[in-house]
Amino acid sequence: MNRKQLVNLIDEKQSFLCVGLDTDPVKLPEHLSKDAMGLLKFNKAIIDATLPYAVSFKLNIAFYEALGVEGWQALQETIDYIPRDKAFIIADAKRGDIGNTAAQYAKAFFKDLNCHAITINPYMGKDSVTPFLEYENKWSIVLGLTSNPGAIDVELQELKNGRMVFEETMDRMSQYGTDQNMMFVVGATKAEYFERLRSVSPNHFYLVPGVGAQGGKLEDLKPLMTHDCGLLVNSSRGIIYVSSDTDFASAAGEKARDLQQQMATMLNN
Amino acid sequence: MNRKQLVNLIDEKQSFLCVGLDTDPVKLPEHLSKDAMGLLKFNKAIIDATLPYAVSFKLNIAFYEALGVEGWQALQETIDYIPRDKAFIIADAKRGDIGNTAAQYAKAFFKDLNCHAITINPYMGKDSVTPFLEYENKWSIVLGLTSNPGAIDVELQELKNGRMVFEETMDRMSQYGTDQNMMFVVGATKAEYFERLRSVSPNHFYLVPGVGAQGGKLEDLKPLMTHDCGLLVNSSRGIIYVSSDTDFASAAGEKARDLQQQMATMLNN
Numbered sequence: 001m002n003r004k005q006l007v008n009l010i011d012e013k014q015s016f017l018c019v020g021l022d023t024d025p026v027k028l029p030e031h032l033s034k035d036a037m038g039l040l041k042f043n044k045a046i047i048d049a050t051l052p053y054a055v056s057f058k059l060n061i062a063f064y065e066a067l068g069v070e071g072w073q074a075l076q077e078t079i080d081y082i083p084r085d086k087a088f089i090i091a092d093a094k095r096g097d098i099g100n101t102a103a104q105y106a107k108a109f110f111k112d113l114n115c116h117a118i119t120i121n122p123y124m125g126k127d128s129v130t131p132f133l134e135y136e137n138k139w140s141i142v143l144g145l146t147s148n149p150g151a152i153d154v155e156l157q158e159l160k161n162g163r164m165v166f167e168e169t170m171d172r173m174s175q176y177g178t179d180q181n182m183m184f185v186v187g188a189t190k191a192e193y194f195e196r197l198r199s200v201s202p203n204h205f206y207l208v209p210g211v212g213a214q215g216g217k218l219e220d221l222k223p224l225m226t227h228d229c230g231l232l233v234n235s236s237r238g239i240i241y242v243s244s245d246t247d248f249a250s251a252a253g254e255k256a257r258d259l260q261q262q263m264a265t266m267l268n269n
Numbered sequence: 270m271n272r273k274q275l276v277n278l279i280d281e282k283q284s285f286l287c288v289g290l291d292t293d294p295v296k297l298p299e300h301l302s303k304d305a306m307g308l309l310k311f312n313k314a315i316i317d318a319t320l321p322y323a324v325s326f327k328l329n330i331a332f333y334e335a336l337g338v339e340g341w342q343a344l345q346e347t348i349d350y351i352p353r354d355k356a357f358i359i360a361d362a363k364r365g366d367i368g369n370t371a372a373q374y375a376k377a378f379f380k381d382l383n384c385h386a387i388t389i390n391p392y393m394g395k396d397s398v399t400p401f402l403e404y405e406n407k408w409s410i411v412l413g414l415t416s417n418p419g420a421i422d423v424e425l426q427e428l429k430n431g432r433m434v435f436e437e438t439m440d441r442m443s444q445y446g447t448d449q450n451m452m453f454v455v456g457a458t459k460a461e462y463f464e465r466l467r468s469v470s471p472n473h474f475y476l477v478p479g480v481g482a483q484g485g486k487l488e489d490l491k492p493l494m495t496h497d498c499g500l501l502v503n504s505s506r507g508i509i510y511v512s513s514d515t516d517f518a519s520a521a522g523e524k525a526r527d528l529q530q531q532m533a534t535m536l537n538n
Binding site: 024069072076097100108113125126147148149154165172 | 342370420
């Protein structure tokens with residue numbers, strides 16, 4: 001999926017919502033089996049209910065790896081279930097390694113699983129992202145400034161040149177790709193840095209976690225928007241676990257619609 | 270496996286060699302099938318041939334994920350094949366994410382796959398490592414200064430406080446664990462920084478890739494050694510692909526023995 005197609009989806013659905021499928025068998029509604037089979041049923045129902053309001057689904061790979069072989073199978077089947085032209089599919093894998101290894105991850109997530117995008121950890125620099133950028137119409141979503149407390153340890157360290165580590169990182173990584181094949185992860189909880197973020201990457205799309213469970217507010221993200229939206233806002237726990245009863249899917253759909261309606265207002269202002 | 274047990278293994282085998290199972294089906298000898306089944310046969314033969322000379326095996330998870338469900342199965346079977354008391358088993362996964370996600374990765378690699386250690390990417394800071402440290406006798410091997418050219422983009426940036434990013438990162442991460450449950454990845458190609466590395470983490474074990482294919486030399490690592498060795502030196506391509514014929518395993522064994530003999534000399538000087 002290219003940027004124009006993604007922006008078309010956002011226009012059509014009047015939404016920039018990404019639903020995070022961080023599906024944990026322990027948290028499944030009582031009537032579903034607490035295994036990979038139950039997880040797959042849950043994911044399919046959530047996808048059906050939220051697809052009209054979401055332009056993207058993000059699969060948190062850790063939750064599938066924690067179920068071993070069956071988890072990987074459920075991951076594959078979940079991805080295959082999402083209509084590829086109606087949603088932007090993100091593997092939230094946060095991979096990052098030397099070139100020959102990054103090439104293997106690129107094969108796994110872009111070719112075999114056929115995701116549109118993967119999240120990338122930039123600590124190891126250039127050669128950890130370039131193998132992903134060789135795939136046409138696929139996206140590398142590089143960690144910029146994350147929403148978690150630990151961001152202080154590396155990302156928010158101040159460099160001798162006056163920049164913070166996250167700014168230097170985003171600037172350098174953006175030189176290896178373009179705003180047509182690279183996005184950045186930017187935490188919703190980091191409002192005090194929004195200006196610095198957009199000054200270093202004025203036109204890149206941002207994937208924004210941290211709205212909902214982590215305390216960030218949707219309306220505060222307005223300053224991060226570009227002329228063509230420029231945002232995918234993720235909500236995981238805040239949507240998929242709204243109800244733990246048999247109505248979990250319709251409750252998730254309603255929550256997604258609430259967020260979509262707020263987003264429509266933001267898109268039209 | 271705790272530090273004492275690891276050091277005992279090093280003493281017994283007179284080796285601090287880690288064999289990297291970055292097994293790529295494309296590179297398998299002609300008589301083996303180019304799939305997960307062939308890969309598993311290859312791994313078992315390499316393990317048998319190198320176990321007398323290696324104290325550790327490192328599985329590069331990317332190569333298994335690139336084979337999907339069958340790859341994950343081969344990963345599990347390879348790990349189960351390694352005698353757990355005769356080798357320290359490392360999942361080279363370079364994971365790093367917020368707490369609830371890191372906890373899922375910890376379950377996947379420590380509980381289900383039963384590895385002794387996992388490599389961790391520290392870009393997101395404290396909460397990306399702490400869930401791993403809760404497991405007893407398991408190790409987090411945190412990226413410090415890596416051997417690849419891209420290290421210049423983030424790791425080698427200079428901070429306002431005079432340190433480089435890798436030094437600040439290692440110092441901060443070391444405060445969340447101990448030298449009994451945390452190691453660091455340090456590239457063999459980065460000799461000019463060895464003094465700075467040991468001044469910030471004098472007693473931690475280092476996992477050192479970059480000897481062989483990436484150009485680092487074994488004898489140059491002497492300044493990194495501690496009183497109880499303090500090193501695991503990894504060789505992947507330099508051992509497992511020495512021969513692409515039916516004698517691949519015995520050729521790998523011979524190469525491993527060569528390295529072990531050099532290591533014995535280093536241990537006794």
